[in-house]
Amino acid sequence: MRVDIYCLLYYFFCLCYYKISGFIIFFMSLGGNVIMKEWYKELVVYQIWPRSFCDGNGDGIGDLEGVLSKLDYLQDLGINCIWFSPLYPSPNADFGYDIADYRDIHKEYGNLDLFKQVLDGAHQRGMKVIMDLVVNHTSDVHEWFIKSKDPSSPYHDYYFWRKGRLGGKLPPNNWLSCFEGKAWEKDEKSGEYYLHVFAKKQPDLNHDNPKVRQEVKDIMKFWLDMGVDGFREDVITFISKRKGLPNGIPLPIGCGIEHYMDGPNIHKYLGEYREVTDKYDCFTVGEAPMMTPDNALKYVDEKKKELDMMFHFQHIEADAFLIDFLQTKFKLKEMKKAFTNWQNKLNGRAWNTLYIENHDHPRIISRYGSEKYRVESGKMLANMYMLQQGTPFVYQGQELGMLNTRLDSIDDYVDCFVKNNYEVAINKLHMNKKKAFEFAVKSTRDNSRTPVQWDDSKNAGFTTGTPWFPVNKNYKQINAKAEMADPNSIYNHYKKLIKFKKENEVAKWGDYKEYYKNSDKLYVYSRSYNGKSMLVINSFSPERVPFEAPKGFDLDKGTPILCNYENNFVQQNGFKLRPYEARVYLFD
Ligand code: NOJ
8 A cells, every 4th residue: 555655655756747847948038038959059150252262372262361361360360160152163143143164163263172171271270160051052163064055965955955935035923133124035056044043153952853952962962071061042932933923913023032932842952952951960041032030940940951041031131122222221120129029939939140241231330320430330330240149240351340342433333233233223113323323332242352461562452463342541540450559449459359258158158138229319128038138239329328227237337348448437327328339248
């Protein structure tokens, strides 16, 4: 009898244990912080757009020799991963995003041996290296495309070749290219059209063809076997097109996109590519235009990851309608809403990327900050995005506070996207030329693609030759040498910030909470982790703005760090923030 009671008690305890632990897991998954601490979540990634980074051989074009010479600079900055924008052979219709050979290095940049030296050099310095994987399209000079022009070739079905409508007079459907005119180009010899959702020289690959998917897997293996640590996957959510390629909603921009964004087989194809990367100790980050956090979870949820992280565009569109060219007034509230939404929705379920500048957008100080308050606003913007939860990405020159450029005429620009937008604005939206040019100057990708300013010598120390694209005229004042020498520079702020982000547990793993949601001048949030917290205060205003510490934060008890004005302020819970002031307080 006694034994039975013990048995009963034992069963009772077991039941309670399982119920309680079940509840704990249930509540944790509801909103608690169940973050898997994978290594890629502790990286700070630096993006190199090779053509403009550093020229090692004096031909005016950035190259791998130049990169080799700057590995110590990158290590000193504290970054621990490099993302290379395309280094592959390319006719440069879209500066490398039109690839002619996936298994080689462009002659302008060096060769595979030199790349291996860079890879080893980076690894020796504790830095990972990821490649850009551009497989939505190839270049039109890729051998697959050249062979595919023959309708009887096995490569024909590597691309989307279709007969035109009206006996070939009209393209197969009404889709528009994101970069230039219609999304179809006719091959006069065969009379068929091929699809290009980007530039004419970027024909789309047909991932419905298993042979194409095998090629992609082989390309991934090629680089992973060489030792690279992962991929940034270009417009990867565009790779599955709707069957039959039906007409799109007839809009002047982006017509047809609804038939290839998150297409019908996207998860199947990404699942297959994931099987390759799962065999290696690597990570992937996918580029996903028009992505929402709910949709993103279908790709990056910890429980079923097709990608480890995702670049979305919602926060950077706070001053534009769909594309940077269509500018609107900058609305801080929209930017905050997007950041907060991604922070909250992904927390504990997936991992965010953190970026505000890259090779596709203008420079952030000119865009969201102030050139007049360059140093203050540059540091504030850095704190603002990097101290959120996620893996931060820094774009070359961002750490130097580089600014937008201004050239004299549209013909001086080289970005195919801006040239197309300028034409569309004039011819379809009936904008006058002057206004269209101003929109172009502000939005062009060329703004972030000017050569990196290393010092105040000729051509900013970027090259001993003639730079392929004009160096920004402000290089005498803004350059790495000057930035490194000044303890209060933007560069030295990034250096401190990167170190802090890599080392501080709250900055890495903490939960996020936003305050002052309705302010169009202040962006204030806190992070908390294991009983510690951090308050991040950012002013986006050139004026003084009154500030009251949010309830529960006594600034007297906090430790101020990473501020962008001298730390001469009296600790109070209510005060006026100075132009673009940024303060961070830590609480134990
Ligand atoms: C996104 C890349 O970031 C951009 O530079 C490129 O032009 C398009 N994808 C097309 O590859």
